Amino acid sequence: MTRLWTLVIALAAVCGAAAPAWAAGAGAPHLEGSDLGLLWAVPFAGILLSIAIFPLVAPSFWHHHFGKISAFWALLFLVPFALKFGFNLALYELVHVALLEYIPFIILLLSLFTVAGGVRLKGTLKGSPAVNTGLLFFGTIIASWMGTTGAAMLLIRPLINANEERKHKVHVIVFFIFLVANIGGSLTPLGDPPLFLGFLKGVDFFWPTQYMLVPMIVVASILLVLFFILDTFLYRREGASPAAADKPYEPLGVEGLVNIPLLAGIVGAVLLSGVWKPGIQITVYHVDWELQNIVRDLLLLGIALASWLVTSRASRDANGFSWFPILEVGKLFAGIFITIIPAIAILKAGSNGALAMIIDAVSDNGQPVDWAYFWFTGVLSSFLDNAPTYLVFFNTAGGDAEALMGPMASTLLAISAGAVFMGANTYIGNAPNFMVKAIAEERGIAMPSFFGYMGWSVVFLVPIFVLVTFLFFL
Numbered sequence: 001m002t003r004l005w006t007l008v009i010a011l012a013a014v015c016g017a018a019a020p021a022w023a024a025g026a027g028a029p030h031l032e033g034s035d036l037g038l039l040w041a042v043p044f045a046g047i048l049l050s051i052a053i054f055p056l057v058a059p060s061f062w063h064h065h066f067g068k069i070s071a072f073w074a075l076l077f078l079v080p081f082a083l084k085f086g087f088n089l090a091l092y093e094l095v096h097v098a099l100l101e102y103i104p105f106i107i108l109l110l111s112l113f114t115v116a117g118g119v120r121l122k123g124t125l126k127g128s129p130a131v132n133t134g135l136l137f138f139g140t141i142i143a144s145w146m147g148t149t150g151a152a153m154l155l156i157r158p159l160i161n162a163n164e165e166r167k168h169k170v171h172v173i174v175f176f177i178f179l180v181a182n183i184g185g186s187l188t189p190l191g192d193p194p195l196f197l198g199f200l201k202g203v204d205f206f207w208p209t210q211y212m213l214v215p216m217i218v219v220a221s222i223l224l225v226l227f228f229i230l231d232t233f234l235y236r237r238e239g240a241s242p243a244a245a246d247k248p249y250e251p252l253g254v255e256g257l258v259n260i261p262l263l264a265g266i267v268g269a270v271l272l273s274g275v276w277k278p279g280i281q282i283t284v285y286h287v288d289w290e291l292q293n294i295v296r297d298l299l300l301l302g303i304a305l306a307s308w309l310v311t312s313r314a315s316r317d318a319n320g321f322s323w324f325p326i327l328e329v330g331k332l333f334a335g336i337f338i339t340i341i342p343a344i345a346i347l348k349a350g351s352n353g354a355l356a357m358i359i360d361a362v363s364d365n366g367q368p369v370d371w372a373y374f375w376f377t378g379v380l381s382s383f384l385d386n387a388p389t390y391l392v393f394f395n396t397a398g399g400d401a402e403a404l405m406g407p408m409a410s411t412l413l414a415i416s417a418g419a420v421f422m423g424a425n426t427y428i429g430n431a432p433n434f435m436v437k438a439i440a441e442e443r444g445i446a447m448p449s450f451f452g453y454m455g456w457s458v459v460f461l462v463p464i465f466v467l468v469t470f471l472f473f474l
Contacts, residue, residue, distance in 0.1 A: 028286035029089040031341070033349030040342035043077040047335050048383060051428065052450030066328065070335030077339045093341050095285045101388075102337040104297055105193075106330050108270070109149055109431055111300040111307075113326045115262045116153030118311035120255040120319040127163030129231040132172055133224060135159050136179050140220050143184025144191035144209075146263055147270075152181045152432040154263075157319050160443050168234040170447060173440045174456045175227045179220060181432035182424035186216040186417070189274065190267055192430070194381075194390035194419035199274050201394065202401030203412070211413045212420075215472055219421060222464050255315045262307050269299040325438035329431060336428065340384060347380075347392045359396060368397055370473040374414035378422030378465065382429045390419040414473050421465065425457045426450065 050069050054062035062069070082090035125131055135155060143151040159176060163169040185191030187209045189199035195208050273296035280291040346353040351360055358380075362372040373393060381389045393415045397404060404412040423430035427437055427450055437447050448456060 029086075029092040031085070031089060031093060031345050033342075033345035033347070034352040036342050036346050036349075036354065038346070038354045040077070040081070041346070043073045044336070044339040044343050046076065047073040047332075047339055048428065051332065056449040056451075067331040070332050074335045074338040077342070081342075092286055094338070096287050097337050097341060099284060099287050099289050100293075102334060104293060105337070105431070106333070107297045107300050108147075108266075109329060109435070110326055111266050111304040112147060112149040112263075113153050113435065114304040115259045115266060115307040116150050117157075117319060117321045118256040118259040118307050118316060119154055119263075120315050121155075121158035121161075122255055122318070125158065125162035127159075127166050127169070127172070129228055129235050131162060132159070132231055133228045135162070136176060136227060137224060139176070139180030140184035140224075143180055144187035146267060147190055148181050148185035148192055148430060149432045149435070150263055150266065151184060152176070152436050155180060156436050156439055157321075160320075160440065160445070166235075167238045169445060171227070171230055171234065171456075173436065173445060173447060174453065175223060175460075177433050177436050178223055178424045178457075178461065179227075181436055182430055183216060183220050183223065183421060186212040186420050190270060192420045192423070193387040195416060196270070196274065197387050197391050198394065198401075198412075198416065201391075201399070203405060207405055207412075208416060211409060212416060215413070215417050215421075215468055218471065219464055219468060222467075223460065226460060255318075256311050258310050259307050262303050265303050266300060269296050269303070272296060272299075320439075320443060322442065324442060325435050328438050329434050332434070333431065340388075343384060344388050344392065347389075348395075350396065362393070362396060368408065368411040370410050370414040371469050373397065373411055374418040374469060374473050375465075377415050377418030378425070379418075381419045382422050382425035386419045386423045386430060390415060393418075410473070417468065417472075421468070422461075424461060425454065427453055 047070060050073065054066070054069065078090060078094070081093075135158065139151045139155045142154075146154070156173075156176065159172065160169075163172055166172075182192075185195070189196040189203075189205060189208065191208075195203075198208075199205060273292045276292045278291050281288040282291075282294070283289070346355050347359070350356065353359070358376055362369055362376055377389060377393045394404070394412075397408060397411050397415065424433070427433045437453075440447050447453070
């Protein structure tokens, strides 16, 4: 653990020492977003710019010190915030974001990463345009049922192995992020965290399947066709690889099949937390930690441990498995989840907050403007966590699941599509994006920088989203 992250924990302990005297007061602390100016979002902007710039200008420094940089920005928010608003409110926000957002988030990623990383597709797969497109298509199909993280972790290594001898393979990973890590998770609450939040708020389990199916087919079909054309062009330019020709043929097979039921167990544990409501919770400094969520997280940790114990180490080694990608995501997103606190609070303040122009732009004389919901939810989901962004606009649209599934179905579709689709716009739009990038770089693939990846999304995704706007939201 870095010294800076030790300071973050120490700050929480100092805040905790002051808590008992306050706890006898008037109840839970409350952060009023209308009291915050945009200056409070500087640490969040700082960590985003660090992720964007440091790997480009100082890759070695970033590789060894990204955890310290993340902790620095977290402290740059926490220390002034505690001094300005009090240690009690700082502790409450830290406990709230840790118990209800970050810990469940990282545990789910850890379990999917561990279990999916234990499944190895062995055998000779040639990274031809047909094979690559088939893998992307398959990943897109399964992502809604095992989660974008699960599908991405299951298929990214076989895809890299298949294209090991290719000269041009960055585009393969980029389109994999577009399709498998994002667009494919459109059809069920299991696919992507924003839809799971909607499910917890009362949206029917199969509502996304019914309403998101056609937009998802449109976006995925165009991307698959574009990928096949681009991959075919690059494949023909490369010609045959001598190394690939000398590579001995190995029949296709699957190792680590014991992990498949464990993946099903992850899906079941997540689904359980959405349908089982015992009404029991543990209160940790005014934050209600519900029993179903505690049980879910314990089950997920148990499943990850079981996968680690029952999967052959040799199989994991052959799969190129290491813990670095999940450690990188864990450290960076810890900073992101902390520094995002004021940004989300400002958005929740609605018309009374410093970002009132965004909230006001999604309605016209009290009527929702669907195209604005799609773009504002999407653009903010590209840079903020897409789950709380979805929730902000869900509540801005009234927060009544029955109304949103009924007469306001087009508005809920706009919010859902914006959050899920545009999570593909940046590396930080959805957690699997960064994990796929980390795995690809660990395997020697020179992935685009933060802004370089955004260039790909501007060229290939934004025109498709404009088409989606005209087809569904105008």
